[in-house]
Amino acid sequence: MRFLEPMAWAFAASLVLVVLLHLLKRRRRNVPVPSLVLWERFLQDTRASHPFQRLHFSWLLLLQLLALAVLVAALARPVWVTSVPPAPLRVLILDVSASMQASDVAPSRFEQARAQALRLVADAAPGEELAVIRAGVQPQLVQTPTRDHASVRKVVSALEPTDAPGRLMPALRLAEALVRQQPDARIELFTDGAAADWDEGYASLLPLTEHRVGRQGENLAVVACEVRVDPEPPQAARLVARVKALSERALSALAELRFEGELLERRPLVLEAGQSTTLAFALPEARAGLWELSLETRDDLAVDNRVVLPVRAPRPVRVVLVSPGNLFLERALRALPWASCVVATQPPPDLAGVDVLVLDRVPLQGWVSVPVLAFGTWPWEPGTDTRSVESPTEIVDWDPTHPVLRHVQLEGVHAARLEIRPPLSGAEVLAECRWGPVLLAGQRDGCRFVWAGFSVLDSDWPLRVSFPIFMANAVNWLASDSRTPDAVRAGEPVSLRLERPVWEVEVEGPEGQVWRWTPGSLTDRPVFGPPERCGVYRFRSQAGVSVVCVNLLDENESDLRARASVLKEPERVAGGSGTGLFVRREFWAGLAAIFLALLLAEWWWYHRRSV
Amino acid sequence: MSLLVGPELQRVLDRLRWSSRQWARSMAHGEQRSRARGHSVEFADYRPYVAGDDFRHIDWNLYGRLDRLFLRLFEEERELWVHVWLDASASMRWGAPEKFRVACQIVAALGYVALGSGACLTVHVYPGPGDRVGQQRAAGAPTGAAAAETGQQFQAEQGCEVARQWACELGLRRLRGRGRALRFFRCLEGLLPGGHIELEPWFRAQAAPIRPPAVAVVVSDFLDAKAPTGGLATLVARGLEVHAVQVLSPQEWVPDTYGELRLEDVETGLWQEVTFGRYRLKAYQRTVQRYVDQLREYCRRHGTGFVSVRSDADLAKLLAREFRTLGLWS
Numbered sequence: 001m002r003f004l005e006p007m008a009w010a011f012a013a014s015l016v017l018v019v020l021l022h023l024l025k026r027r028r029r030n031v032p033v034p035s036l037v038l039w040e041r042f043l044q045d046t047r048a049s050h051p052f053q054r055l056h057f058s059w060l061l062l063l064q065l066l067a068l069a070v071l072v073a074a075l076a077r078p079v080w081v082t083s084v085p086p087a088p089l090r091v092l093i094l095d096v097s098a099s100m101q102a103s104d105v106a107p108s109r110f111e112q113a114r115a116q117a118l119r120l121v122a123d124a125a126p127g128e129e130l131a132v133i134r135a136g137v138q139p140q141l142v143q144t145p146t147r148d149h150a151s152v153r154k155v156v157s158a159l160e161p162t163d164a165p166g167r168l169m170p171a172l173r174l175a176e177a178l179v180r181q182q183p184d185a186r187i188e189l190f191t192d193g194a195a196a197d198w199d200e201g202y203a204s205l206l207p208l209t210e211h212r213v214g215r216q217g218e219n220l221a222v223v224a225c226e227v228r229v230d231p232e233p234p235q236a237a238r239l240v241a242r243v244k245a246l247s248e249r250a251l252s253a254l255a256e257l258r259f260e261g262e263l264l265e266r267r268p269l270v271l272e273a274g275q276s277t278t279l280a281f282a283l284p285e286a287r288a289g290l291w292e293l294s295l296e297t298r299d300d301l302a303v304d305n306r307v308v309l310p311v312r313a314p315r316p317v318r319v320v321l322v323s324p325g326n327l328f329l330e331r332a333l334r335a336l337p338w339a340s341c342v343v344a345t346q347p348p349p350d351l352a353g354v355d356v357l358v359l360d361r362v363p364l365q366g367w368v369s370v371p372v373l374a375f376g377t378w379p380w381e382p383g384t385d386t387r388s389v390e391s392p393t394e395i396v397d398w399d400p401t402h403p404v405l406r407h408v409q410l411e412g413v414h415a416a417r418l419e420i421r422p423p424l425s426g427a428e429v430l431a432e433c434r435w436g437p438v439l440l441a442g443q444r445d446g447c448r449f450v451w452a453g454f455s456v457l458d459s460d461w462p463l464r465v466s467f468p469i470f471m472a473n474a475v476n477w478l479a480s481d482s483r484t485p486d487a488v489r490a491g492e493p494v495s496l497r498l499e500r501p502v503w504e505v506e507v508e509g510p511e512g513q514v515w516r517w518t519p520g521s522l523t524d525r526p527v528f529g530p531p532e533r534c535g536v537y538r539f540r541s542q543a544g545v546s547v548v549c550v551n552l553l554d555e556n557e558s559d560l561r562a563r564a565s566v567l568k569e570p571e572r573v574a575g576g577s578g579t580g581l582f583v584r585r586e587f588w589a590g591l592a593a594i595f596l597a598l599l600l601a602e603w604w605w606y607h608r609r610s611v
Numbered sequence: 612m613s614l615l616v617g618p619e620l621q622r623v624l625d626r627l628r629w630s631s632r633q634w635a636r637s638m639a640h641g642e643q644r645s646r647a648r649g650h651s652v653e654f655a656d657y658r659p660y661v662a663g664d665d666f667r668h669i670d671w672n673l674y675g676r677l678d679r680l681f682l683r684l685f686e687e688e689r690e691l692w693v694h695v696w697l698d699a700s701a702s703m704r705w706g707a708p709e710k711f712r713v714a715c716q717i718v719a720a721l722g723y724v725a726l727g728s729g730a731c732l733t734v735h736v737y738p739g740p741g742d743r744v745g746q747q748r749a750a751g752a753p754t755g756a757a758a759a760e761t762g763q764q765f766q767a768e769q770g771c772e773v774a775r776q777w778a779c780e781l782g783l784r785r786l787r788g789r790g791r792a793l794r795f796f797r798c799l800e801g802l803l804p805g806g807h808i809e810l811e812p813w814f815r816a817q818a819a820p821i822r823p824p825a826v827a828v829v830v831s832d833f834l835d836a837k838a839p840t841g842g843l844a845t846l847v848a849r850g851l852e853v854h855a856v857q858v859l860s861p862q863e864w865v866p867d868t869y870g871e872l873r874l875e876d877v878e879t880g881l882w883q884e885v886t887f888g889r890y891r892l893k894a895y896q897r898t899v900q901r902y903v904d905q906l907r908e909y910c911r912r913h914g915t916g917f918v919s920v921r922s923d924a925d926l927a928k929l930l931a932r933e934f935r936t937l938g939l940w941s
Contacts, residue, residue, distance in 0.1 A: 028873040028884060034702035034710075035834035036876045036883050038863065042898040043885065058890075 008589060014596050021603060059605055067598035074591035079584040088184045089129040089145055091175040092117050092152075094159055095191035096136045097166025098490065098552055102192070102560045104217040104300040110161040112213045113190035117156050120188060121149055131178055132156060135171035135191070137164045137491035137530050145178065162532035163303045163550075164491030165557040168195040169202070176206055193563040196556040217560020218247035220271065220297045221304035224553055227486075229286040229314050237286030237311060241279045241293050245271035246559045253297035253305075257281050260289045269295070288313045290536060290549070303534055304558040308549045310486045310536075316340045317479040322347050323360030326455075328462035329375070332471040333358065339475055352499075355482045356475050361455050369524065371448045371478035376455040378421060380444070386453075387420045389435050398431035403477045404441050404450055405430055408466045415454035415461075441477075446525050448481040450474045484539075487549040494528040494550075498543035502526070510535020510550070613796035615719040623927050624720055629691070629728030630941040656684045690787075691730040694821060694851070695721055696814075696842065697802070698831030699736050699743055701878045704804040706860020706922050711804040713922040714830045714858045719799050720930050721828055724940050727789045730826075734783035734799070735817050740776030742806030744769055776803060807878040811841035823850040828939070830856045832863075833906055836879065840909050847913045854916035854937050857906060861923050864899055865892070 033039065055061075094117060100110035124130060130152045132143035143155040168191060179185035186207050192214040203210075225241040245251045250272045257265045264281075271277060279293070288311055295305040317339040321329055324345060333341040339356075351357065351370045361376035372379065378386050398410045410431055420436040423429050427442025430450075438453040456462045461470075484497045496505070501524040507517045510533050519526035524543065531537060531550045539546040552558065616624065660669060660680035668682045695718050703711035718734060725732045782798035821827075827846045833839040833855070846853045869889060875882045887895070903919045910917035916937035920929055934940065 028871040029868070030873045030875060031868050032877050033874045034705035034832065034860075034863065034877055035836065036874060036879075036881055037834045037836050037839070038895075038899055038902060039874055039883055039885060040836075041902060042891075042895050043883070045898050045901075046891070046894055 008592070011589075011592055011596070017600075060602060063598055063602040063605060067595050067602060070591050070595040070598060074588040074595060077586055077588050078591070079586050081584050088125070088127075088186070089131065089179060089182050090120070090124065091131045091133060091145075091178050091185065091187045092120065092156070093133045093135050093168070093171050093175055093187065093189045093191070094156070095166050095168065095189075095195065096134055096159060096161045097192075097195060097557060098161070098163045098303050098554070099166070099192050099194035099217075099301065099557050099560060100161040100213075101163075101303060102214060102217045102219070102300045104215050104560060105213065108161070109192050109214045113192075113211065114156060114159065116211050116213070117188070117190055118153060121152050121156065124149060131175075132159075133171050133174055134159060135166055135168050135195075136162050136532060137167060139167075139171035139174045141174060141178075162490070163534040163552055164530065164532040165489075165552070165554045166191070166195040167197050167491075169197045169199055172203060172206060172208070179207060192560075194557055194559060196554075214560065214562070216248060216562045217300040218249065218251060219299045219301045219304065219558050219560045220245050220247070220251045220253050220269075220295055221299075221301070221555070221558035222293060222295065222307045222551075222553065223276070223304070223555040223558060225293060225307040225309060225551065227286075227291060227309045227311050229311060234284070235286050235314060237283040239279075239281040239283065239291060239293065239309070241281075241307065242276055243269065243271065243279060243295065244276035244555060244558070245273060246555070246561060247299075248273050248561065250275075251297060251299065253295040255279055256294050256296060258292040258294070259287060261292075286311050286314070290547075300560055301558060304552045304554075306534070307551045307553065308487075308534075308536055309551075310547050310549055312486065314338065317355045317475060318342070318353055319356045319358060319475060320344060320348060320351070320354050321358045321360065322362045323358075324362070326360045326375075326457060328456045328467070329358060329360055329471075332462070332468050333475070335468060336472055336475060339479075355479045358475075367445060369445070369447055371481050372450075373474050373478055374449065374451045376419070376452075376458075378419065378451065378453075385421060387435070389418050389420060389433075390416075392416050393418055393433045393435060393438075395431050395433050395438060398439070399428070402428065402430055402441060404470065404473045406473055408470045408473065409464075410461075410466060413459065413461045413464065413466070415459040417458045418454035421451075421453060448478050450478065484546040485548060487551060488531075489554065490532060490534050490550050490552050491530045493530045494537070494539075494548050496526050496528060496539055496546055496548075498524045498526070498541060498546070500524055500543045502541040502543055504541070506540040508538040508540070509533065510537065613719065613793070614800055615716050615796050616723060620716075620720065620927050620930070621723070623931060624723050625727070627724045627727075627930075627940040629693070629725050629730055630938065654683065654685060657681045658684060691725075691728075692821070692825035693721070693725040693730040693732045694825055694827045695732065695734045696817075696827065696829040696831070696846075697734055697736045698829075699802055699804040700738055700807055700831075701805050702832055702834050703858070705877070706862050708860075708922045710832055710858045710860050710922050711802075713920070713924075713926070714856075715799045715802065716926055717830050717856055717858070717920070717930075718828075719796055720926070721830075721934075721939070722786070722795050722799075723789070723792050726786060726792050726795065728940070729788070732783075732786040732795070734780075734795075736780050736783070736802060737810075737813055737817075738806035738808040740773045740780060742808060743803055744772045744776055745806065772803070775801065809837070810835050811838050811845060814842035814845040818845050818849050818851075821849060821851065823852075825851050826854070826939075827851040828854045828856060830858065832859055833857050836876075840906065843910065843913070843915060847915060853910075853913075854939060855906070855910050855918070857903065857917070857919040858922055859899075859903075859919065861921055864896060864921065866895065 094113060096110065100108070100113065102109050105112050121130060127147060129145040129147055130143070130149060131141065131145040132152060132155050134140040134142045143152055146152065175187045179187060186209060188209050188211060190211045190213065193212055221244055222241050223244050225239070227237055227239045229235055229237045239257065243255070250270060253269045255267045255269050256263060267279065269277070291309050291311055293307045297305065299305070319333050319339050319341045321333055321341055321343045322345065323329060323343065330341065330343055333339060347357070347362065347364060351368055354370050357368065357370045357372050359372060359374040359379050362379065363377055364379040392414050395410045395413045398405055400406065400408065418433065418438055420438065421440065423437055424440065424442065426444065427440045429437040430441050431439035441450045461467050482497055485494065488494055501522045503518065503522055505517045505519065505526065506514060508514045517528065528539070534550050534552055537548045537550060539548070657670065658681065660682050664682050670681050670683045673681050697714060697718050699711060703714060722732050722734065779798040779801040782794055786795055829842055829846070843853060843855055866887065869887050872885045872887055873882055874885055907917045918933045918937060920933065
């Protein structure tokens with residue numbers, strides 16, 4: 001139960017008043033009379049001997065009627081519907097991206113932006129409406145339009161910068177939705193201009209005032225980092241990182257590699273302005289644990305100086321090939337050094353532990369939660385939306401940028417019989433023949449899939465070098481979907497892959513804080529986040545423990561160099577040109593007060609006339 | 612002449628003569644002329660002689676002129692019994708002017724006219740002397756140690772007062788002739804109001820020896836809680852000519868106390884809590900008027916004369932007008 005006017009409970013004080021009135025002792029005077037006969041008859045006459053009597057004028061009656069009428073009117077919650085000129089609206093957008101932590105201005109860019117925002121709130125006219133949008137990975141309207149400037153100040157004071165890259169355009173679109181119908185409305189953007197999605201063309205169309213914070217920042221950042229483990233024994237590992245000096249002068253640093261806090265290697269580093277370098281650390285043995293690369297330097301942003309990556313003992317990708325017999329596929333899969341292949345003629349009923357399911361002209365029976373690589377028949381709904389082509393056909397176009405077709409050349413690949421399927425939602429066309437798409441990749445029911453519209457036995461593709469590369473890419477791309485990622489960038493969601501469905505996951509954050517996270521349904525593929533803090537996240541559930549490292553690794557966000565704003569000061573629109581707002585003002589509280597006063601007057605009148 | 616009947620009132624009363632339909636029914640010989648024919652010296656009429664009439668009453672002069680026998684008729688002088696019932700209960704000791712005082716004045720006037728008209732007057736005072744004096748003395752008696760010290764003296768004084776009241780009451784019995792008027796007034800002045808009795812049994816006992824024809828006039832406030840008309844009913848049942856005179860004080864018509872009241876009945880000691888304000892005055896007055904109307908209606912139905920007077924009314928006008936309508940005197 002909620003109350004529209006909780007302040008109305010203040011009228012409960014009247015209860016005490018009533019009790020006090022009743023506490024007043026009625027002092028009766030002893031009056032001797034010759035006889036009670038007349039008085040008893042008088043009292044008897046004044047009692048109700050008949051249900052009705054003639055209505056006589058009485059001030060008490062008038063007061064009671066007035067009080068009751070006022071009470072009834074108050075219960076009806078009357079309102080004045082008045083048209084008021086629209087109050088000027090200002091939408092404050094605060095950029096909370098990682099670059100706002102930069103300390104090139106004291107104490108930081110974000111604190112300076114917050115101070116400017118608070119100053120703007122303090123200078124706002126009393127009737128001015130203010131709204132606050134937090135421009136993080138996802139825009140968040142943290143304060144709806146209100147005239148309560150104190151609450152706006154409280155909201156602004158509670159904001160904190162994140163470790164994630166900022167996205168200003170969604171925040172601007174949200175602000176535009178707020179100010180769309182109000183010509184006098186303004187958008188006040190407090191940012192350092194480091195957002196990658198900044199669209200000046202769109203921003204120039206908005207009634208936007210940009211409050212640029214930050215000067216010439218100097219930053220030495222790790223903009224990319226990866227650990228690769230050799231699947232072959234002795235499983236040597238290589239950590240490769242790219243470090244860039246995002247400054248107008250040369251910067252030096254000391255690169256340190258640690259394993260579980262133990263310093264393994266330290267390298268001095270000197271980079272000219274704008275120069276980048278690649279650091280490669282060869283590790284004789286990939287020990288499972290957290291590897292940390294940090295830069296010891298004095299720059300203006302600390303969050304991009306440290307990268308944490310987990311290294312796990314390599315586990316072979318378990319592939320199940322379901323085929324009536326296909327030597328090419330079997331040999332291609334067995335040739336993968338990091339995969340173990342099992343061949344079957346029917347899809348196994350229990351797919352637990354299977355990373356990739358390869359189907360060769362075999363349809364699926366029911367739903368599976370395993371990435372699928374299918375050749376020939378469309379395995380899910382065979383025969384629907386597919387068109388068979390019985391003539392030899394050549395693949396004429398493909399997408400080499402897709403991870404599945406990286407380093408794959410499909411030129412001259414022919415198929416004697418194939419199926420053409422129109423593009424699906426959630427799927428990309430990887431290759432096409434002149435009849436249509438023959439190679440699709442995407443997601444279906446939360447699992448990745450790759451589908452080729454022909455059997456390798458009806459094609460000359462197995463005889464080409466690109467086939468084993470394709471198989472390796474496909475299995476690798478599909479298998480990566482069956483495992484929880486080791487590391488993600490800040491602001492990207494974490495797709496957990498658990499052994500079995502769970503209702504609840506215990507999360508341990510980078511600062512050691514632990515909280516319960518409910519994905520919302522019983523699932524083995526919950527999506528967490530996006531996390532806005534860099535560090536190590538541990539997800540504990542009945543299905544085990546997953547460790548995910550979150551790092552910034554965003555060159556654009558790490559670039560603190562000054563960016564000039566090209567926005568022009570928008571023209572002020574004369575006030576009063578907007579459409580009026582219909583405001584309903586309730587005044588039942590006043591009526592309740594009148595009722596109380598009438599009640600007291602009635603009481604006073606009653607006692608006054610009886611003496 | 613008296614504190615009760617002043618000279619002006621006396622002059623008014625002197626012009627009045629008791630007139631009651633009960634005269635003719637009275638069988639006792641007295642001093643008062645009546646419509647009955649009898650043997651007084653006052654000539655009344657002639658009538659033709661019939662066999663058996665007394666020869667002594669034949670008018671021989673008329674026989675000589677008319678040669679017919681006529682009898683001379685004379686008025687019969689008879690005596691009328693007038694019984695006045697005076698309410699001297701505690702409720703009469705109230706009001707300004709005091710109701711009992713006005714009631715005594717009315718009784719004095721009635722008695723004066725009755726005595727002047729040759730009636731035999733008896734005034735019955737109720738409650739009895741013991742009840743009246745007892746309550747009145749109790750109301751004014753000292754309390755606490757003073758009461759203990761003066762206990763015997765108090766009892767002695769009370770006994771004397773009761774005796775005095777008895778004497779006053781005895782002086783109000785069987786009075787005849789205007790020569791007794793002065794004594795009658797003094798006895799009335801000596802009465803003290805107070806006490807409370809059950810009306811109906813008392814009236815029944817007091818009215819038992821009274822035989823009609825007689826006139827009974829009840830002067831009271833008729834504010835008895837149980838049976839205000841009980842006494843009247845008893846007297847009517849005895850076949851008397853009954854008249855009721857109600858005396859109410861101005862304060863009973865217009866109370867002068869308002870607010871949260873705890874009203875105490877001075878007769879019974881019962882109390883009643885009342886919230887009374889000016890806004891209820893009209894309703895109260897309607898109640899009083901309705902009560903008086905009910906009494907009047909009761910009296911009308913029983914052939915009883917009724918008049919309600921306020922204790923602050925002009926007594927001379929009241930006696931000359933209101934009581935004339937009762938047919939008590941002319």
